């Protein structure tokens with residue numbers, strides 16, 4: 001399995017709307033799904049969308065069990081990574097078909113390093129998706145699991161949680177990105193000389 005490169009904001013590839021998979025494509029995508037799960041665990045995330053690794057397919061992986069990395073490593077190198085982690089959820093073509101209530105959670109994102117913000121989302125959701133075998137499943141999720149589903153499905157639509165953060169927080173972060181770019185350039189210049 002490969003550790004995939006995770007795209008970082010403001011990479012425009014993160015804004016591409018991903019395409020649904022046919023049931024046949026579901027089976028063909030298993031090697032990619034293994035890489036996605038592997039990358040999520042290695043990066044110590046609780047969710048990852050194919051969009052975040054530059055793949056234009058509606059696939060997400062989630063594991064909110066928050067086991068320590070050491071606990072997870074038992075199955076990381078195994079070929080059956082997808083079966084070995086019973087807390088791992090793979091959802092293909094996920095669609096929210098029901099939403100109720102509100103919850104505010106402090107979110108972070110592997111594609112937006114060093115940025116956290118309180119985001120309001122639905123507290124209870126139902127998601128219709130295909131599982132690994134291409135079979136349709138309905139998943140009920142609430143609290144953190146529901147939040148992660150909504151965050152990852154947003155990725156598939158090219159939406160980032162920073163878009164939903166307060167305009168002030170967003171502009172401060174954007175300013176800090178510009179600053180770090182300038183710093184890097186100065187450093188490059190000094191190296192050249």
Ligand SMILES: [Zn+2]
Nearest residue numbers: 108109110111
């Ligand atoms: Zn994210």
